Amino acid sequence: MYYVPDKTHKCGYYECRECGTRFLSLHLEEVIPCAYCERDFDPEIGPDEEMVASNAEAMLVKVIEGEEDVEKWDKLLSLAITGGDEEWL
Numbered sequence: 378m379y380y381v382p383d384k385t386h387k388c389g390y391y392e393c394r395e396c397g398t399r400f401l402s403l404h405l406e407e408v409i410p411c412a413y414c415e416r417d418f419d420p421e422i423g424p425d426e427e428m429v430a431s432n433a434e435a436m437l438v439k440v441i442e443g444e445e446d447v448e449k450w451d452k453l454l455s456l457a458i459t460g461g462d463e464e465w466l
């Protein structure tokens with residue numbers, strides 16, 4: 378498993394509005410800060426300003442349920458970022 382721990386039964390499938398990265402997360406909220414855009418954040422921004430600066434939001438596309446489905450999507454998405462074919466979408 379690439380995005381979530383083994384044996385994950387339920388996770389969210391997110392797509393970032395900023396960088397377009399698609400990923401799985403254990404979060405199940407409508408919107409979460411993009412973990413990939415966050416890496417580019419200015420380290421000098423204080424913790425209080427972090428949420429304000431976090432305009433890179435990943436939207437929940439769908440909730441994936443079931444160990445097999447989670448594993449399948451995890452595999453597909455990790456293949457996509459490592460240069461795999463995205464035609465499966």
Ligand SMILES: [Zn+2]
Nearest residue numbers: 393396411414
């Ligand atoms: Zn992003």
